[in-house]
Amino acid sequence: MASWNEDTLKDWNDDSPLNEDTLKDWNDDSQCNEDDRSRQINEELTQYEAVGALVGHYCEMYMFKQPCRTSEQTGNLWVQGIMNGHDDRCPEMFRVDKYVFHLLCTKLEEHGLRKSKYVGIEEMVAMFLNTVAHGQCNRMIQERFQRSGETVSRHFHNVLQACLSLSSELIRPIDPTFRGTHRKIETDPRYYPFFKDAIGAIDGTHIQCVVPAAERDKFIGRKGNPSQNVMAVCDWDMCFTFVLAGWEGSAHDARIFDSAITNSSLNFPHPPPGKYYLVDAGYPTPNGYLGPYRSERYHLPDFRRQVGFRNINEAFNYYHSSLRCTIERTFGVWKNRFHILRNMRSYDFQTQVYLVCATMAIHNLIRRHSSSDSLFEQAENDNIVAEHDQAEASQPSPSNVTSQSSSHMNRVRDAIRDQIVHSLSNN
Structure with a gap:
């Protein structure tokens, strides 16, 4: 048994160089495997730490978060x-x-x-x-x-x-048939009987808006700021009866007007035969829409700077402007009540359009049901001059507007002018 062991040991000794190389390879492989396992463990620990941090953040934010609004006055x-x-x-x-x-x-x-x-x-x-x-x-x-x-x-x-x-x-007329004459006109000798068939006034106003930079240029209005151009109709009670919002600030008033009265889906309250709305010089005057004489003084501040009329057309323009100014006063009350209209927040544009309509509805509710409102009372004072902008009125209507001025309305205007001049000459 010892002889066999000696032979075996001899064989092992003879093979020892090969065994040493093998052991060396094994050691090298073992070291590599050890490094890989260590690296893998470190990566797993890093992942676990990241997951743990996320779980901790979630718990802190949503499960064990500290209350923020804790005032006793809810x-x-x-x-x-x-x-x-x-x-x-x-x-x-x-x-x-x-x-x-x-x-x-x-x-x-x-x-x-x-x-x-x-x-x-x-x-x-x-x-x-x-x-x-x-x-x-x-x-x-x-x-x-x-x-x-x-x-x-x-x-x-x-x-x-x-x-x-x-x-x-x-936001609609109280009486969609527009029967009779409104008491504001009927009880004021400046307007009756001259404007007895006037049922309201039409004008546009610009509301500040917030739009993406890519769309900003087309929303730049007359004053150089992004705005939506809003067309509205009001009655003589200073209530809105129609609104068309959402047009770009660069759009001409006449284009918006044309869209409003020709698009049946908008439900514009058209004047019945014999009745009419008052519009300024920036609008065409088809049947049912009465504008002033162009190229003559029109806005009230112009007349206050220089008293008296230089011709009979200015006499008509003065009284037309005085009555049509109702819509400018209405815009003033609306904007002074709802300050968001002058400082619009970054809502999406459709929400900004909705806000115009929503605040006009609340405006009408206040006017029809409030027993006393300081903003309306101030606006009813004729000594208060409403804001106006003559820039658009001086521009010609766009060529793509289909609503053209009517010779019939020119004759109506001349007849009213002659009535006013005759009344003034007798007083």
């Missing part, structure tokens, strides 16, 4: 405090009196607005009104009402959609 308590407080607080915060506020809530509920599990109708409407009345950003409304940004945004758009539905009820 939005609901703040609104109820205003409703139960001094009468001046509601108009200051929401630009409507208490009666109109509650009426608006009722109307919007009828038009689809629903309370949520945690937010009532009054608080939703208060958030919306505070936003549009003061031009507040989402973050300010979050703090005031102690709500999250998502909650504020969601209810803002819910109220906006209900206001759009309400606008179809409110």
Whole structure:
């Protein structure tokens, strides 16, 4: 057995150089495998650490997050405090009196607005009104009402959609047949009987807008800022009876007017035979639309700078402008009430268009149901000169406008002019 062991050991010894090389290779392979395993373990640990960090961040943000809006005066308590407080607080915060506020809530509920599990109708409407009345950003409304940004945004758009539905009820003529003469004209010797068949006024106004840089150029309006050109019709009660919003600021008033009266889907309240709207010199005057004499003084400040009429056409223009100025005063009340119209936030453009219609609907609701409103009372003062812009009136109508001036309306204008001159000569 020992001899065999010696032979075996001899064989092993004879093979020892090969075994040493093999062992060396094994050691090298082992070291490589060790390095690979170590590298793999480190990579796995790094991945686990990253996953752990993400899980920790998620838990911190959504499962164990620290409350941000923790004031004891919640939005609901703040609104109820205003409703139960001094009468001046509601108009200051929401630009409507208490009666109109509650009426608006009722109307919007009828038009689809629903309370949520945690937010009532009054608080939703208060958030919306505070936003549009003061031009507040989402973050300010979050703090005031102690709500999250998502909650504020969601209810803002819910109220906006209900206001759009309400606008179809409110932005239209009270009497679509336009029978009789409005009391504003009937009781004012400056306008009666000359303008007894006038049913309202038409004009355009520019509302600041926020659009992508690629579309900015076509929205640049007369004053060099991006805007949407809004055409509106108002009655002599200073209520809007039609609105067409969303046109680019570079669009001519006459193009928008032409679209409004020729597109049947827009439901424009056309004047019946014998009745007419007052328009300024920037519009064509087909049948039913009465404009001033061009190339003559027209705007009221021009007459106040130089008293008296240089010819009989200016006499007509003065009284036409004085009555048509109702729509400029209406625009003034609307913009002064809703400051967001002068400082539009970065909503998508369609939302900006909707805001025009929604705020006009609320404007009409206030006018028809508020017993006393300081903005309307101030606008009714004839000594207040409304803003106007003569730039567009001096431009010729675009060639693609299909509505052309009517010789019949020129004869109507001449007849009214002669009536006015005869009346002035007898006084």
